Amino acid sequence: xxxxxxxxxxxxxxxxxxxxxxxxxxxxxxxxxxxxxxxxxxxxxxxxxxxxxxxxxxxxxxxxxxxxxxxxxxxxxxxxxxxxxxxxxxxxxxxxxxxxxxxxxxxxxxxxxxxxxxxxxxxxxxxxxxxxxxxxxxxxxxxxxxxxxxxxxxxxxxxxxxxxxxxxxxxxxxxxxxxxxxxxxxxxxxxxxxxxxxxxxxxxxxxxxxxxxxxxxxxxxxxxxxxxxxxxxxxxxxxxxxxxxxxxxxxxxxxxxxxxxxxxxxxxxxxxxxxxxxxxxxxxxxxxxxxxxxxxxxxxxxxxxxxxxxxxxxxxxxxxxxxxxxxxxxxxxxxxxxxxxxxxxxxxxxxxxxxxxxxxxxxxxxxxxxxxxxxxxxx
Numbered sequence: 554x555x556x557x558x559x560x561x562x563x564x565x566x567x568x569x570x571x572x573x574x575x576x577x578x579x580x581x582x583x584x585x586x587x588x589x590x591x592x593x594x595x596x597x598x599x600x601x602x603x604x605x606x607x608x609x610x611x612x613x614x615x616x617x618x619x620x621x622x623x624x625x626x627x628x629x630x631x632x633x634x635x636x637x638x639x640x641x642x643x644x645x646x647x648x649x650x651x652x653x654x655x656x657x658x659x660x661x662x663x664x665x666x667x668x669x670x671x672x673x674x675x676x677x678x679x680x681x682x683x684x685x686x687x688x689x690x691x692x693x694x695x696x697x698x699x700x701x702x703x704x705x706x707x708x709x710x711x712x713x714x715x716x717x718x719x720x721x722x723x724x725x726x727x728x729x730x731x732x733x734x735x736x737x738x739x740x741x742x743x744x745x746x747x748x749x750x751x752x753x754x755x756x757x758x759x760x761x762x763x764x765x766x767x768x769x770x771x772x773x774x775x776x777x778x779x780x781x782x783x784x785x786x787x788x789x790x791x792x793x794x795x796x797x798x799x800x801x802x803x804x805x806x807x808x809x810x811x812x813x814x815x816x817x818x819x820x821x822x823x824x825x826x827x828x829x830x831x832x833x834x835x836x837x838x839x840x841x842x843x844x845x846x847x848x849x850x851x852x853x854x855x856x857x858x859x860x861x862x863x864x865x866x867x868x869x870x871x872x873x874x875x876x877x878x879x880x881x882x883x884x885x886x887x888x889x890x891x892x893x894x895x896x897x898x899x900x901x902x903x904x905x906x907x908x909x910x911x912x913x914x915x916x917x918x919x920x921x922x923x924x925x926x927x928x929x930x931x932x
Contacts, residue, residue: 556720561625561636561696563617565848570613573809573847577608580810595818603817603831604810607840616841620660623667627696628720630713633705634698637689637717638663642671644683648932649723650924651687651714651741655732656794656855657816658911659695659845660688661838665917670924681932682925689717691733693854695845700854706861707733711740715749724748727928731755731912733858742871742896751874751900751931753924755912756883758869759891772888783884787822790815795859802853809847816843823910825882834914869895876901876927880916882909901927 582601586593620638627634638660641647650670654662663686668675673682690697692705692713714737718726726748730738735756742752765773793801805812817830817839826833846852875896879886881904889902903923908916 555629558626558628558720561627562621563625563696565613565617569848574608576809577604580604580808582810591818591821595814595821600810600814600817603836603839604813606836607809607813611837611840613844615837616661616844619664623664625696628717630716630720631709633692633700633713635689635692635713635717636696637687638667639721640667640671640686640688642683642685644672644674644680646680647671647683647685648928649687649718649721649726650684650928651689651718651726651728651738652913653689653714653728653730653734653737654691654694655730655734656694656858657819657842657846658732658914659842660690661842661845662911662914663688664838666913666921669918669921673921673925676918676921678921678925682929684924684928685723687718687721687723689714691737691855691858693857694851696849699851700857703861705858707736707740707858710737711744714741715744715746718748725750727751727753727931729753729755729924732910733862736862739869739871742869742873742875745871745873749873751876751928752871753876753878753901753927755878755880755920755923756885756910757877757879757887757889757892758885759887759894759896761887761891762894765888765891770888770890772890776887776891779886787884790819791859794856795863798853798856798860801856805846805852806850809843812847812852813843815852816846820911823882823884824915825880825907825909826915834911838914871895872897874898874900874931876930877903878912878920878923878927879904880908880910880912881905882907883912884910900930903927 585597623638627636667686670684670686693699728738728741735754738752739758821830824830913920
């Protein structure tokens with residue numbers, strides 16, 4: 554196994570862009586839904602407008618240049634090439650921060666927080682707030698290699714991330730995550746590898762204690778109600794991706810319209826906005842994120858993480874210092890009392906005034922401020 558860390562430059566061939574545009578031209582559209590809202594999925598006029606822009610005006614090269622400017626790298630871990638951003642702070646006392654995305658996100662979620670985290674002085678912070686940012690791409694997502702064997706679950710990813718930090722020479726570091734990134738980060742917390750001094754989650758992970766079931770408090774009832782509503786109205790994707798990722802992958806890999814609808818619907822449903830998710834996240838950024846699934850044909854391979862980890866992504870248990878930022882429109886929020894069952898050192902817990910599942914993307918300044926406050930207690 555090679556321990557080399559290799560620079561990685563994105564240079565997508567023109568033929569791939571031409572193929573995308575042809576497929577968009579040849580989209581076979583369904584009939585319009587008999588409802589005017591999003592209750593049956595992405596409205597036809599919404600997706601048509603997004604794909605028209607994708608076909609005619611969207612500039613992938615802009616995103617490509619931006620990612621290349623940050624500093625991209627690849628290294629082989631457990632037989633797999635792992636892609637990651639590595640942006641060092643100009644401040645000597647910066648704390649290395651490992652930050653992990655989820656589905657249907659990507660490293661695009663973090664592009665607006667890298668500046669505030671690595672160079673806080675330029676964004677109204679202090680040198681003591683500085684981080685070196687390491688943002689790996691989950692296996693089977695984006696430009697990380699696709700696993701060719703069973704076993705790449707959250708435990709395996711957490712082990713790989715620990716190996717990555719060791720390979721980069723970081724002997725003291727912190728980890729952060731939401732969605733699958735939260736599951737991976739929680740697993741890092743559970744294993745408490747040498748060097749990791751604490752973790753932060755923007756999607757707290759816990760199972761209810763027996764008392765929450767037998768004699769639920771108001772907070773318990775609210776959490777159970779949120780879970781039931783999510784399962785009834787939003788949980789279909791989870792069942793599909795955790796049971797039949799390969800079957801699902803054929804259509805999403807072949808059709809950019811299908812892939813865009815699959816991802817765009819979740820961005821709309823899980824973000825904290827006033828009805829216009831493009832105004833919140835940015836139309837170009839939404840398409841940048843979708844491109845990181847389309848270009849490497851990662852629909853099936855990214856969905857396999859659900860199949861791999863449907864059982865293993867269980868309750869969090871750790872004695873490591875833990876911080877939590879609760880964003881009000883998060884899809885899965887649990888009471889602090891649930892986490893305290895397995896986490897003995899919750900050193901930071903805050904509820905933010907706004908934000909949803911894609912916290913760093915939706916509210917980059919607020920997200921960066923939360924990480925500064927949390928990890929200031931662990932430095």
